[in-house]
Each structure stands twice: as structure tokens, then as C-alpha cells.
Amino acid sequence: EVQLVESGGVVVRPGGSLRLSCAASGFTLEDYTMHWIRQVPGKGLEWVSLISWSGRSTYYVDSVKGRFTISRDDRQNSLYLQMNSLTIDDSAFYYCAKVGRPQVIGPPDSWGRGTLVTVSS
Amino acid sequence: QSVLTQPPSISAAPGQRVTISCSGRTSNIGNNIVSWYQQLPGTAPKVVIYDNNKRPSGIPDRFSGSKSATSATLVITGLQPGDEADYYCGTWDSSLTAYVFGSGTKVTI
Numbered sequence: 001e002v003q004l005v006e007s008g009g010v011v012v013r014p015g016g017s018l019r020l021s022c023a024a025s026g027f028t029l030e031d032y033t034m035h036w037i038r039q040v041p042g043k044g045l046e047w048v049s050l051i052s053w054s055g056r057s058t059y060y061v062d063s064v065k066g067r068f069t070i071s072r073d074d075r076q077n078s079l080y081l082q083m084n085s086l087t088i089d090d091s092a093f094y095y096c097a098k099v100g101r102p103q104v105i106g107p108p109d110s111w112g113r114g115t116l117v118t119v120s121s
Numbered sequence: 122q123s124v125l126t127q128p129p130s131i132s133a134a135p136g137q138r139v140t141i142s143c144s145g146r147t148s149n150i151g152n153n154i155v156s157w158y159q160q161l162p163g164t165a166p167k168v169v170i171y172d173n174n175k176r177p178s179g180i181p182d183r184f185s186g187s188k189s190a191t192s193a194t195l196v197i198t199g200l201q202p203g204d205e206a207d208y209y210c211g212t213w214d215s216s217l218t219a220y221v222f223g224s225g226t227k228v229t230i
Binding site: 035037044045046047050059060061062095100105106107108109110111112113114 | 225
């Protein structure tokens, strides 16, 4: 069974940094493109970033370019999101998700339960 | 403001049919596959339709999807109380080089 468990969400001050982790199990992480998606409580979904199965391709939503970095450690079965220069607008639940097919850049399929990031002074 | 446009809310009685539209442009829906996600209150989203019209295992055939040009549609027939949720469409946008979601539709039964 596919399991994705996010962690690392805390309260952080504006301008601060945070690294989110996503522990993957039940599938071979190195074969799958992975996404980060966020959602302000009570609002809609916003895609944040993806990293291809090889790690060679990464994409970001414009609002986080230059501040967030997605990475993966397939040996540790983990996905990461390094978040720098955080602003209040980055406060949200952050979900990691895997795509449905191996070795393609595709849409999110299986999602974790999310971790809450709160940026507040 | 979302790249993909959905109606904010739809209300229907049990047993009825609802149609949720998702309107985009050539760079997103027109040239890429569409997925639909169901988000029950307090839970993470779950895919109910992928590749425009395919259902994952475990999703009842009351859920169906279609795509035409720059629009996609999710149809739910025989509405049940457990279908009350927020529904989002999603697809890749080749111009933005980003995955985009619709604004979401709240289905109330």
C-alpha cells in the first residue's frame, strides 16, 4: 500500500526557513515523479513544485521560484521541500503526492495527509 | 485567481445527477490530460478521474469524466451523502510549465 507521510510543519517567523520531508513507502520512490501541493485552510489547492523520477527536472510555481527547492533522496525513501524567505502567504497545509505511472512527468495521484506550515510573527 | 474555472458550488438532492465543468485554454486542458480530485471535509484530496475519463480502482462508475477542446466535465450520478465534498480539476499548463488546479466546486447534497 502506498503511504506518504509529511513532516516538518511548524510555526516560523516571516523571513525564516523550513525543510519539509515526505517519507514514502509501499512503492519504489526512484521510479516516480513527485509533487508538493499546498492549501490554505478553507481555500483551494495550489501546486507548488515537482521533481522528476530521475531528479534531473524540477518545476516551481512562480510565487516560490528562487525561494523553495525540491529534492529527493531515493535511498532514504524521502522527498524534501526546502523553503526559504518565508512570507505569511506561504502559510498552508503542504501535501506531497506521487504520480500514477513510473518514469513519466504526470499528475498527482496518491497524496499524503499533509503538514501545516504557519508563518507568523 | 485560478487558471482553470469551475463553478463555486452546486447543490442537488440524493439520487440526482450533477455536472461540474472545468474551463481552461489550449495550453492546459487543450493539450494535456485532466484529472479530477475529491476532497472530503478534513481529508487530503483523492483522485476520482485520471487521464480525462478513467476511474481508479475503488471509484464507483457513478463518477465519469470527459474532455472536449479546452473544457472538461465531471459527472456524478445517483448522488449519495458521502459524495458531499469539494471537487477540483487539474492539468499541466505547457505555457506556465506548471501544474494547475481549478478553483474548486463544493457539492452539497
